[in-house]
Amino acid sequence: MRKLVIIPTYNEIDNIEAMIKKVFSLKEPFDLLIIDDGSPDGTADVVIKEQLNYPERLHLIQRKGKQGLGTAYITGFKWALKNGYDYVFEMDADFSHNPDDLERLYKATAEGYDLVIGSRYVMGVNVVNWPMKRVLLSYYASWYVRLVTGMPIHDATAGFVCYSAKLLDTMDLDDIKMKGYGFQIDMKYVAWRLGFKIKEVPIIFTERTLGKSKMSKGIFREALFGVMKLRFRKIKTKVA
Numbered sequence: 001m002r003k004l005v006i007i008p009t010y011n012e013i014d015n016i017e018a019m020i021k022k023v024f025s026l027k028e029p030f031d032l033l034i035i036d037d038g039s040p041d042g043t044a045d046v047v048i049k050e051q052l053n054y055p056e057r058l059h060l061i062q063r064k065g066k067q068g069l070g071t072a073y074i075t076g077f078k079w080a081l082k083n084g085y086d087y088v089f090e091m092d093a094d095f096s097h098n099p100d101d102l103e104r105l106y107k108a109t110a111e112g113y114d115l116v117i118g119s120r121y122v123m124g125v126n127v128v129n130w131p132m133k134r135v136l137l138s139y140y141a142s143w144y145v146r147l148v149t150g151m152p153i154h155d156a157t158a159g160f161v162c163y164s165a166k167l168l169d170t171m172d173l174d175d176i177k178m179k180g181y182g183f184q185i186d187m188k189y190v191a192w193r194l195g196f197k198i199k200e201v202p203i204i205f206t207e208r209t210l211g212k213s214k215m216s217k218g219i220f221r222e223a224l225f226g227v228m229k230l231r232f233r234k235i236k237t238k239v240a
Contacts, residue, residue, distance in 0.1 A: 001086040003030045003106060008072035012093040013041040020050050020058060022099045030089070030102060033059045033079060035072040069159075070176060070183030077168050088168060090161045097160040101203050105162040108199050114167040115191045117153065118160030119200035129207035145185055148227050151192050154200055156185045163187075167196050172236040182226040193235045 036044040108116040145156035
């Protein structure tokens with residue numbers, strides 16, 4: 001099975017080289033696609049340099065300016081499908097997601113799951129180095145999503161995820177409306193509504209130690225109000 005990890009980046013020069021080396025050190029083989037939105041700090045230059053060490057396995061898409069997390073992943077999903085990958089992973093560049101857990105997420109696909117979520121909340125609260133205010137905001141955001149949509153997922157905003165190519169190829173990726181962190185909710189909701197098998201695998205989320213968080217009030221508002229519209233949305237599948 002061909003497996004691709006997609007990592008969107010903006011000003012991640014402090015983390016990207018170490019992340020690339022870590023992913024490629026794993027026992028289970030994963031390819032890596034970095035999607036960089038014009039980082040002025042030289043993130044893409046580091047990736048280009050590392051491509052010499054990992055030819056055919058490390059890929060880079062460079063975009064002009066910050067275009068949003070959701071559009072980066074949609075770009076990556078389409079690239080993955082075009083290039084014949086069987087499973088596609090989302091992961092942050094800042095080590096808040098432990099790359100070792102990629103193997104645990106992939107293992108769950110052998111049980112027939114098409115969406116595997118690295119979940120902070122499926123077994124209590126597994127978050128390190130977050131202020132209590134942010135923990136409560138994140139936890140109750142997922143509670144709010146379950147309440148409004150009926151979707152039985154404990155960590156609806158999780159950004160550490162594995163999708164099967166079958167799921168991504170069934171979805172109408174151009175119909176995913178939310179572009180910030182609400183994108184994560186949107187993708188999970190569509191997968192659930194389409195009847196695909198979903199599993200949450202417990203992980204420990206650790207707040208970044210290097211670089212700057214991309215969270216903003218605008219991103220939060222998009223997710224808050226976008227969820228209200230989900231229950232009334234007609235779910236589209238890919239048109240052959």
